[in-house]
Amino acid sequence: MTEQLNRLTQLLQVENLSTRQLDWTGIESHLRAPLPDDYKEFIARAGGGRIDGYLYVLAPSSPNRHYDLAEASAERDEAYEDIFEFEDKPAELEEEGSRIIPWGTTDNGEWLFWRLLPGQAPADYAVLVNEARGEEWEFHEMGFAAYLAAVLDGTLQSDILSTAFPSRPHSFTPFTHTP
Secondary structure, eight states, X not given: OOHHHHHHHHHHTOSSOOOOXXXXXXXXXXXXXXXXXXXXXXHHHHOSEEETTTEEEXXXXXXXXXXXXXXXXXXXXXXHHHHHHHSOOOGGGOSTTOEEEEEEEETTOOEEEEEEOTTOOGGGOEEEEEOTTSSOEEEESSOHHHHHHHHHTTSSOOSSXXXXXXXXXXXXXXXXXXX
């Protein structure tokens, strides 16, 4: 476990909440990209769920279909294909072959993504956050666990995410079903 993932699991007090076995090879094939180990290990330990009643971590084969990684990825691909016809892409997506894969969303409709560059190792994927109903993007040169841990412990302040997030004490509620 990386230092950042260890910090994240401690902040959220999640340890082995999930017992589901996932076919990561099949999932990555479907997404056409390998996923970062910190994310895969977090999902293996905790599953997808809601952090501090606000941020939803997407998961493959989620018990709540609204937060399924593959479905959200397909939906976001289609949505942003249309959006980028009328809005400028963020500078971090201008490189030929770059793309995004969502890993989280919020109650307000913000989306959190990995930014993938051609030939890039999954451990090097950065985080992009897109505001709800707007063109503002934030770029963070860090991965999934490092980003969440930094936001949760207050060392990173987002201008896009709600000012009420994170809350104290932190909570993590795993997905159990589709309401």
